[in-house]
Amino acid sequence: MIQMFHVTKAFGNDPPTLMDINLDIQKGEFVFLTGPSGAGKTTLLKLVFLAERATRGQVLVSGRNVARLRESGIPYLRRNIGVVFQDFKLLPNRSVAENVGFALDVIGTPRELVRQKALKILKRVGLEHKANVLPPKLSGGEQQRVVIARALVNDPAILLADEPTGNLDPALTVEIMDLLCDVNARGTTVVVATHDASLIERYHKRTLRLERGTLVSEERGAKAALLMVQG
Amino acid sequence: MIAAKASYFARTALGGMWRDPFVHVIAIASLAIALVGFGLARIAGAQIDALVSALGGEVELTVYLKDGTPAEEVKKLEAALAQRTGGVARTVSPAEALGRLSEQLGPQGQALTELGANPLPWSVEVTLPPQLRDLASLQALAQTLRALTFVEAVDYGADALERLAALSKGLKLASVVAFAIVFLTTIVVVSATLQLAIYSRREEIEIQKLVGATNRFVRAPFLLEGMVQGLLSAVLATLALWALVTWAAPRAAGMLGFLALPKGSQLMSTRLMVELLLLGLAMGLSGSVVAVRRFLRV
Ligand SMILES: Nc1ncnc2c1ncn2[C@@H]1O[C@H](COP(=O)(O)OP(=O)(O)O)[C@@H](O)[C@H]1O
Ligand SMILES: [Mg+2]
Numbered sequence: 001m002i003q004m005f006h007v008t009k010a011f012g013n014d015p016p017t018l019m020d021i022n023l024d025i026q027k028g029e030f031v032f033l034t035g036p037s038g039a040g041k042t043t044l045l046k047l048v049f050l051a052e053r054a055t056r057g058q059v060l061v062s063g064r065n066v067a068r069l070r071e072s073g074i075p076y077l078r079r080n081i082g083v084v085f086q087d088f089k090l091l092p093n094r095s096v097a098e099n100v101g102f103a104l105d106v107i108g109t110p111r112e113l114v115r116q117k118a119l120k121i122l123k124r125v126g127l128e129h130k131a132n133v134l135p136p137k138l139s140g141g142e143q144q145r146v147v148i149a150r151a152l153v154n155d156p157a158i159l160l161a162d163e164p165t166g167n168l169d170p171a172l173t174v175e176i177m178d179l180l181c182d183v184n185a186r187g188t189t190v191v192v193a194t195h196d197a198s199l200i201e202r203y204h205k206r207t208l209r210l211e212r213g214t215l216v217s218e219e220r221g222a223k224a225a226l227l228m229v230q231g
Numbered sequence: 232m233i234a235a236k237a238s239y240f241a242r243t244a245l246g247g248m249w250r251d252p253f254v255h256v257i258a259i260a261s262l263a264i265a266l267v268g269f270g271l272a273r274i275a276g277a278q279i280d281a282l283v284s285a286l287g288g289e290v291e292l293t294v295y296l297k298d299g300t301p302a303e304e305v306k307k308l309e310a311a312l313a314q315r316t317g318g319v320a321r322t323v324s325p326a327e328a329l330g331r332l333s334e335q336l337g338p339q340g341q342a343l344t345e346l347g348a349n350p351l352p353w354s355v356e357v358t359l360p361p362q363l364r365d366l367a368s369l370q371a372l373a374q375t376l377r378a379l380t381f382v383e384a385v386d387y388g389a390d391a392l393e394r395l396a397a398l399s400k401g402l403k404l405a406s407v408v409a410f411a412i413v414f415l416t417t418i419v420v421v422s423a424t425l426q427l428a429i430y431s432r433r434e435e436i437e438i439q440k441l442v443g444a445t446n447r448f449v450r451a452p453f454l455l456e457g458m459v460q461g462l463l464s465a466v467l468a469t470l471a472l473w474a475l476v477t478w479a480a481p482r483a484a485g486m487l488g489f490l491a492l493p494k495g496s497q498l499m500s501t502r503l504m505v506e507l508l509l510l511g512l513a514m515g516l517s518g519s520v521v522a523v524r525r526f527l528r529v
Pocket of ligand 2: 041042043086162
């Protein structure tokens, strides 16, 4: 589903942020992407939905080499990838339902259907009662779920989540993770970037570890978590 | 899907204008002022054109003949003029001319009849058909006639006609130049307001792009906003012009009584309103295209 071959990403003349990355994430997999802050997790995710372009190497999404994709092809790639942004990217002056519907508006879905689908997905993340509330009135965990709802409303084949449990307390973290596992169970390929070792230990998933721009190990569960703690 | 998009664009554009009315009001006002200027120039131009053709219609071309021109030559010229111009030619004898003159002069004219010999020449008056009433045709015809042996002079009120034609030409040129300047300025104003709109919606634009909006989709509401500005300003300009001519036309007619200006409502032709509308649209759209090209980095 997502493959990278010898991918390097450098910003300007700085030393490369990502160096010679090779990876292969299968359809329907659930993968953690981990590593200390600044290791390049966010940048790696961005290469997948073309918020950034690889400096060298190939990035394949559903078998297509997106490194070569023309500008005009980017929107169509993104419609197939749901992204949970680390900084949420919710519009503060639009209701929760409108924020979620945004992903449908841009593909020309009729207004009533947008509302209907947004409410349905909000129900799935347990927020249907907040549909008409403005995001700043929500708690951090609720905002996180709105972002996940927006990422899912299009029914994408891939879900990329960047630190989705970043500033949440343990109870909320479990809630969010259960939601992501449920999404994965329904067939969506899920990649979660996190630096939370306890998460990796608790959920026994394939874990790719980045360090200073290089993939250094690939483990599961406790073993992966141990590597993280050892640094 | 197209209907859904159109409705989305309309909601986004109008919503944007609604949320941020001040800059849009300024843009619409300046567009409307430009359009009112254009409309006034058009109305004035049309009035002068009408005046020129009205005067042209009144002016007869008069050919004065030399003393001692044989009567048969006069008849020949009359016939030739009628045939050549397709108008009506009429010979005026010295006696008839003298009679007219004394009538015009009233009591003082009485003295004229007491003159021994009639000093006035034979002449032929021609009323020209509409297609020959413009200055150029008149000049050409006068030129040909002056070359004839028996012709003393040709008169067609050249002065007044020439001056009006020059005025009309000058006015047209001035309005084209003024309009070009106003057009460019207005585009700058419209694009500046849309630059602000783009800036205030930059977050929204970024998110739209991230969830898969095409560039066209992002741009469309801004182009629509420019067009709505243009339309609203055209409506505003039409109302303002209408009020202006209804107010001004009777007063102008009072001052220039002899010109018999048409009523205000007749000055605002449907054609002018359509022109204002199209022009407003064109200016709004040009402004937004400029803004989107320059400021919308998508
Ligand atoms: N747009 C950018 N321009 C320059 N440097 C960048 C840019 N984006 C990321 N970086 C650099 O790349 C490195 C990795 O960042 P990031 O991918 O956000 O790491 P992580 O998500 O693992 O914390 C950082 O050193 C950061 O400064
Ligand atoms: Mg990051």
